[in-house]
Amino acid sequence: MSTLSITGLNVYFSTEDGPLHALKDVSFDVPERKIVGIVGESGCGKSTLINAILGLLADNGEVRSGQILFEGVHDLPQLSAAQMQDLRGPRIATVFQDPMGALNPVLSVGQQMINIQYRDRVSKAQKAARAVEMLKLVRIPDAGSALHRYPHQFSGGMKQRIAIAMALMMEPALLIADEPTTALDATLEVTTIELLKDLQQSIGCSVMFISHHLGVIAELCDEVAVMYAGEVVERGSVRDVFHAPAHPYTRRLLECDPARQTERTRVLPTIPGEIPDLRARPPGCVFAARCLQHHGGCDGPQGEVMLGAGHAARCNLAAVEVPA
Amino acid sequence: MSEATSNAPAAPRPQSEFIRSLKRLLREPLGVLGLALVLLVIFGAVFADLLSQWDPTRINPRVRFEGPSGEHLLGTDQLGRDLFARVLHGGRIALYVALVSTAVSLAIGIVLGLIAGYGPRWLDNLMILLFDAMKSFPTVMLALALVTIVGPSLTAVMIVVVLVNVPGYARIVRTQTIAIKSSEFVTAAQSAGASTARILRVHIMPNVIGPLVILASMDIPVVIAIEAGMSFLGLGVRPPTPSWGSILNDGFAQIRETPWIAIAGGVPIIVTTLGFTFLGETLRDVFDPRLKGR
Amino acid sequence: MSEAPILSVDDVQVAFPVGGMLNRGAILGVAGVSFSVQRGETFALVGESGSGKTTLARAINGLQEISEGAITFDGGRIDGLGKRQMKPIRKRMSMMFQDPVGSLSPRMTVGDLVTEPFRIHGTEGRNLRDEAARLLTLVGLPADFAARYPHQLSGGQARRVGVARAIALDPALIIADEPTAGLDVSVQGEVLNLLNDLRERLGLAMVIITHNLHVVHHVADRTAVMYLGRFVEMGETETMFANPRHPYTAALLSANPEPDPDKTHDRITLPAEVPSLLARPPGCEFHTRCPWAQDRCSRDAPPGGDVACHYPLAPGARAPVATQVTEPVT
Numbered sequence: 001m002s003t004l005s006i007t008g009l010n011v012y013f014s015t016e017d018g019p020l021h022a023l024k025d026v027s028f029d030v031p032e033r034k035i036v037g038i039v040g041e042s043g044c045g046k047s048t049l050i051n052a053i054l055g056l057l058a059d060n061g062e063v064r065s066g067q068i069l070f071e072g073v074h075d076l077p078q079l080s081a082a083q084m085q086d087l088r089g090p091r092i093a094t095v096f097q098d099p100m101g102a103l104n105p106v107l108s109v110g111q112q113m114i115n116i117q118y119r120d121r122v123s124k125a126q127k128a129a130r131a132v133e134m135l136k137l138v139r140i141p142d143a144g145s146a147l148h149r150y151p152h153q154f155s156g157g158m159k160q161r162i163a164i165a166m167a168l169m170m171e172p173a174l175l176i177a178d179e180p181t182t183a184l185d186a187t188l189e190v191t192t193i194e195l196l197k198d199l200q201q202s203i204g205c206s207v208m209f210i211s212h213h214l215g216v217i218a219e220l221c222d223e224v225a226v227m228y229a230g231e232v233v234e235r236g237s238v239r240d241v242f243h244a245p246a247h248p249y250t251r252r253l254l255e256c257d258p259a260r261q262t263e264r265t266r267v268l269p270t271i272p273g274e275i276p277d278l279r280a281r282p283p284g285c286v287f288a289a290r291c292l293q294h295h296g297g298c299d300g301p302q303g304e305v306m307l308g309a310g311h312a313a314r315c316n317l318a319a320v321e322v323p324a
Numbered sequence: 325m326s327e328a329t330s331n332a333p334a335a336p337r338p339q340s341e342f343i344r345s346l347k348r349l350l351r352e353p354l355g356v357l358g359l360a361l362v363l364l365v366i367f368g369a370v371f372a373d374l375l376s377q378w379d380p381t382r383i384n385p386r387v388r389f390e391g392p393s394g395e396h397l398l399g400t401d402q403l404g405r406d407l408f409a410r411v412l413h414g415g416r417i418a419l420y421v422a423l424v425s426t427a428v429s430l431a432i433g434i435v436l437g438l439i440a441g442y443g444p445r446w447l448d449n450l451m452i453l454l455f456d457a458m459k460s461f462p463t464v465m466l467a468l469a470l471v472t473i474v475g476p477s478l479t480a481v482m483i484v485v486v487l488v489n490v491p492g493y494a495r496i497v498r499t500q501t502i503a504i505k506s507s508e509f510v511t512a513a514q515s516a517g518a519s520t521a522r523i524l525r526v527h528i529m530p531n532v533i534g535p536l537v538i539l540a541s542m543d544i545p546v547v548i549a550i551e552a553g554m555s556f557l558g559l560g561v562r563p564p565t566p567s568w569g570s571i572l573n574d575g576f577a578q579i580r581e582t583p584w585i586a587i588a589g590g591v592p593i594i595v596t597t598l599g600f601t602f603l604g605e606t607l608r609d610v611f612d613p614r615l616k617g618r
Numbered sequence: 619m620s621e622a623p624i625l626s627v628d629d630v631q632v633a634f635p636v637g638g639m640l641n642r643g644a645i646l647g648v649a650g651v652s653f654s655v656q657r658g659e660t661f662a663l664v665g666e667s668g669s670g671k672t673t674l675a676r677a678i679n680g681l682q683e684i685s686e687g688a689i690t691f692d693g694g695r696i697d698g699l700g701k702r703q704m705k706p707i708r709k710r711m712s713m714m715f716q717d718p719v720g721s722l723s724p725r726m727t728v729g730d731l732v733t734e735p736f737r738i739h740g741t742e743g744r745n746l747r748d749e750a751a752r753l754l755t756l757v758g759l760p761a762d763f764a765a766r767y768p769h770q771l772s773g774g775q776a777r778r779v780g781v782a783r784a785i786a787l788d789p790a791l792i793i794a795d796e797p798t799a800g801l802d803v804s805v806q807g808e809v810l811n812l813l814n815d816l817r818e819r820l821g822l823a824m825v826i827i828t829h830n831l832h833v834v835h836h837v838a839d840r841t842a843v844m845y846l847g848r849f850v851e852m853g854e855t856e857t858m859f860a861n862p863r864h865p866y867t868a869a870l871l872s873a874n875p876e877p878d879p880d881k882t883h884d885r886i887t888l889p890a891e892v893p894s895l896l897a898r899p900p901g902c903e904f905h906t907r908c909p910w911a912q913d914r915c916s917r918d919a920p921p922g923g924d925v926a927c928h929y930p931l932a933p934g935a936r937a938p939v940a941t942q943v944t945e946p947v948t
Contacts, residue, residue, distance in 0.1 A: 016344065016347070016348075041802035041803065041804060041805075042772075042773065042802055141890075155891050155892075156667070157891060158891070185666035185667055185829060186666070186829065186830070186831075186870060186873040186874060187666065187869060187870065187873045187887075187888050188666075188891075189873070189875075190873045190875060190885065190887070191887060191888075193875070194887075212802065212803060213875070214803070214877035215874060215875030215876045215877050216875050217877070218875065218876065218877045218878055218879045218881075219875040219876075219879070219883070238879040239879050239880065242877055242878060242879055243878075243879070243880075252804070253803065253804060254877055256803045256804045256806070256807055257803055257876075257877050258803075258806065258807070258830070258832040258833055258835070258836065259832045259874050259875075259876045259877065260876070260877060261832075261835075261836065264835055264836055264855075264856060264859075265836055266811075266814050266836065266837075267811055267814070268806070268807030268808075268810055268811055268836055269807055270804055270805070270807040270808040270811065271804035272808075274772065507720065508715045508716065508717050508720045508721040509720065509721050509722055509723040509724070510723075511681065511715060511721075512713070512715050512721045512722075512723075512783075513723070513734070514681060515679055515681060515708065515712070515713040515715075516708060516712065516734060516735050516738055516783070517704070517705045517708035517709070517735075517738050517739060518734070518738050519738075522737075522738065526723070526726070526734075527723045527726075530725035530726075531724065531725055
């Protein structure tokens with residue numbers, strides 16, 4: 001059973017210039033005890049996806065169709081605000097790019113970590129002990145005294161680790177991590193993802209990890225979904241997608257990563273063009289306008305082409321081009 | 325939990341920001357009502373001479389305390405002056421005071437605020453002290469003190485309004501200036517060699533002026549109330565010049581016998597105040613960046 | 619290298635006052651740094667947050683006063699110049715700031731933004747509308763973008779406008795602070811290609827400041843790695859990438875996750891966090907995080923020169939020479 005299973009999700013925003021189709025036919029699974037990466041560039045719909053899952057779409061946003069099945073029982077868009085509130089936090093936890101979004105600047109770290117456990121009927125001392133244990137787990141030095149300190153007294157990397165500790169304290173079934181390492185320096189980024197991987201294994205939760213950094217996804221995730229202009233253009237195991245990318249966008253994105261260019265070059269690969277206006281989606285492939293392999297078959301509706309176990313690409317050339 | 329931020333991807337806006345905001349304004353019932361009331365008052369003031377053939381200051385003892393009739397739409401006052409004409413011309417005074425003194429307050433407030441916000445620290449501290457000292461005077465006390473010096477007049481009213489408004493505006497401009505002066509586009513202008521005057525004029529002022537003008541539009545009813553209040557107390561417009569405050573005062577003494585005089589003075593004040601308040605509040609909502617895209 | 623360098627920085631320090639009235643002190647954001655940039659050369663300053671790279675850039679650009687040392691630009695001292703004396707220098711040295719959109723004045727049109735340098739330094743009879751069109755074309759934007767406002771631009775487009783502004787007055791040197799920050803991977807390349815192209819066509823010298831070593835690899839001729847306000851290693855970019863000598867450089871290079879799930883990472887992890895500038899470690903300032911630190915490292919300051927390390931790494935080695943007796947040193 002999957003922790004999170006999204007099928008045929010369509011999200012619209014009403015704008016002054018008409019409806020904006022922000023997510024189109026999004027389907028993917030976050031299997032139990034797996035880390036699934038969501039990759040995409042700005043405007044790909046990553047934040048809309050998170051907000052749709054969490055039931056936090058802006059007032060002008062609407063889930064028109066599709067299912068977001070959590071732990072096989074709850075269809076999240078059907079839940080009431082109060083039911084969603086009960087799930088967010090204890091069952092579905094989140095970590096954002098800016099840890100200060102999760103930390104209250106005027107409360108000590110200890111107070112906040114004790115407050116999170118308000119549902120548990122144990123003594124305050126026991127709650128504090130759990131908080132210390134959690135801080136040790138995320139490798140905060142001198143965890144006992146760290147409880148009495150305030151968020152601003154920690155460095156950026158430590159703040160993010162504390163935010164992770166707070167998110168995982170209630171042992172959620174699903175952790176949604178939205179670019180949690182983007183603001184960190186390279187050396188901190190790698191230690192943070194290693195830590196996240198360890199924690200995920202010891203707690204046994206599932207993780208949906210959103211990042212634009214392909215290297216981080218490759219290192220951390222089991223599966224990956226590549227998003228472009230509100231669609232999942234390719235999904236599969238990290239190995240399948242990164243070693244045998246079937247969608248032209250995935251291929252081009254991989255080429256653009258400067259780390260991939262081991263030879264020094266003065267001309268770096270790019271993807272010219274821009275994402276289409278989502279108020280006027282092209283009827284065919286959403287990437288067609290920027291695609292080098294664009295042909296007549298791309299102008300009609302595109303379905304997902306299954307390429308192997310769990311590996312699918314929304315490109316009519318996928319089946320032809322990639323040998324099994 | 326984090327707030328749901330604007331999740332719609334940014335796309336180039338084909339229409340100008342102004343037109344969009346205007347359209348949003350016209351979709352708010354309260355905004356439309358406010359706009360209608362304000363336009364009504366402006367219309368009355370501008371076309372006062374066409375709407376009533378009576379001279380608002382002409383005394384006619386034969387028609388004192390006459391009730392509303394076809395001849396005198398709102399009746400006459402204790403000197404036999406036509407109240408409808410006086411109300412229309414009183415609107416002129418009210419709007420004149422409101423617009424001129426608000427504009428002057430804005431100009432002074434912006435200049436002082438920019439100086440305080442961008443200038444050296446000691447000057448900022450000194451100016452803040454001054455603003456706070458000025459703000460601590462109650463409006464009526466300030467008015468009384470000033471009138472004792474210069475005597476009651478329209479100018480006195482306007483000076484009071486400016487003195488009351490400037491500290492608030494200057495403080496807002498100062499806070500905004502301090503926030504903006506450390507932003508990257510200002511550093512970029514400094515790096516390009518732009519002079520202080522240019523930075524203030526081109527890079528900072530356009531970014532503080534928008535919210536301030538909306539705030540000022542919400543202050544207009546306050547100004548109108550100050551003018552009416554001072555004229556009511558005899559500290560403002562000198563008779564026989566019509567003002568809503570003095571009409572109210574004229575009717576105040578005989579409110580039991582001839583209530584129409586007080587009504588003629590009071591209703592316009594209420595209508596104008598409500599109109600500008602509704603309009604100002606809607607404008608603020610419409611231009612508020614947090615509500616964009618809705 | 620017979621020609622004089624366009625920029626030379628000699629033992630520059632930048633001190634920030636800290637503390638109150640009684641315990642007044644200073645911390646060094648930049649603690650004695652020297653380098654020079656030749657005409658037409660691209661020099662990269664690499665470091666993590668708090669390394670002082672942006673402070674150094676601001677100091678070169680005259681936005682930050684220096685407390686020690688000298689900065690020479692185009693043959694003349696420019697440190698300590700007043701605003702008026704600095705103005706002609708600003709025509710020849712322009713700076714690009716980190717935030718692509720945030721460094722553009724939000725109420726100005728693109729046309730006004732790219733021609734602002736002319737308005738500041740005199741138009742000399744130029745038609746500003748033509749100049750705007752010329753500059754936008756030069757950076758690969760359609761000329762009708764002149765009517766747009768910054769919020770109507772994507773990150774990459776805004777960055778191009780920033781580049782257009784920077785090259786408007788035909789400068790001799792551009793300082794670019796994180797030119798690829800906040801940009802998508804597919805757009806990063808575009809901006810770097812543009813900078814490379816302009817550099818070749820206009821003969822610009824560039825100082826690029828970044829935390830991303832892989833960006834540097836493709837654009838910079840020489841690179842300096844900064845840690846706590848000092849250079850720990852400086853040299854030819856290609857050599858440094860092939861054979862990092864300082865453990866910190868090696869750690870930075872190994873810290874980049876690559877998009878290959880099967881890659882085994884032979885990673886140098888740095889324990890602890892960057893020390894505070896208020897409490898600089900004694901001896902070699904990197905010893906608190908260095909995996910190969912010896913007794914001596916906590917005592918003696920490292921030697922000067924291009925590699926500030928007592929036990930630099932041997933070419934191709936993953937550990938310092940002194941501790942790897944078995945590995946032949948080539």
